[in-house]
Amino acid sequence: MSHTHIILTILVGLTASAVKAAVVIDFDEFFAGQILDQSSLLDRGVAFDQRLRVTDGTIPIDHTMPGYSSPNWAHNIDDLYGNLSGSFTLPVDYVSILAGDGGGDADFLVLRGFDANGNEVASSVLDSDEDVARVYEIAAPAIVRFEIANAFVPGSFHIDNLTFNQVPEPSTPLLLFLGCVLPVLLRRKRHETAATCSSQ
Ligand SMILES: [Ca+2]
Ligand SMILES: [Ca+2]
Numbered sequence: 375m376s377h378t379h380i381i382l383t384i385l386v387g388l389t390a391s392a393v394k395a396a397v398v399i400d401f402d403e404f405f406a407g408q409i410l411d412q413s414s415l416l417d418r419g420v421a422f423d424q425r426l427r428v429t430d431g432t433i434p435i436d437h438t439m440p441g442y443s444s445p446n447w448a449h450n451i452d453d454l455y456g457n458l459s460g461s462f463t464l465p466v467d468y469v470s471i472l473a474g475d476g477g478g479d480a481d482f483l484v485l486r487g488f489d490a491n492g493n494e495v496a497s498s499v500l501d502s503d504e505d506v507a508r509v510y511e512i513a514a515p516a517i518v519r520f521e522i523a524n525a526f527v528p529g530s531f532h533i534d535n536l537t538f539n540q541v542p543e544p545s546t547p548l549l550l551f552l553g554c555v556l557p558v559l560l561r562r563k564r565h566e567t568a569a570t571c572s573s574q
């Protein structure tokens with residue numbers, strides 16, 4: 375196998391190891407009544423700006439997705455049942471969240487994503503039926519903040535199944551390889567080529 379093939383093989387292996395990490399927060403590992411503060415979900419990759427209260431029960435999901443969310447859901451406890459926002463510990467390129475409630479009010483919500491400069495880079499607005507929640511989805515290259523909020527008039531809502539894809543950063547082994555090992559291999563390759571040419 376030539377050095378070029380070896381280099382390509384190693385690069386493919388290192389790149390494959392840096393796969394995107396998908397995170398799903400369904401609140402089911404917490405107990406009903408538990409209060410989550412800004413640090414409670416940091417190890418999962420997200421920090422809400424507001425405190426959440428976990429409640430049991432289920433949210434009826436959009437009629438196009440028959441079924442119910444898993445047993446626990448959560449809501450804003452600081453501004454009761456109000457708008458929520460937060461930051462990701464790593465940039466993400468996809469966010470979805472189930473939001474709304476089974477109450478008789480229409481929940482007309484918007485999910486917005488923001489980049490590191492605070493610019494809105496994606497949004498999803500849905501008008502829910504009265505008795506179901508909806509799955510809001512956004513995608514953009516590097517979302518670092520999000521908000522799920524009433525689009526026009528104040529209302530109350532719950533959330534469940536916050537899902538996001540963390541964008542992989544170049545791994546340390548990959549950076550070491552590109553910075554130290556690759557130049558040596560390429561230099562050796564050039565010397566071999568020069569030696570082959572001069573011997574012909
Ligand atoms: Ca749940
Ligand atoms: Ca409702």
Ligand SMILES: [Ca+2]
Nearest residue numbers: 475479530531
């Ligand atoms: Ca509501």
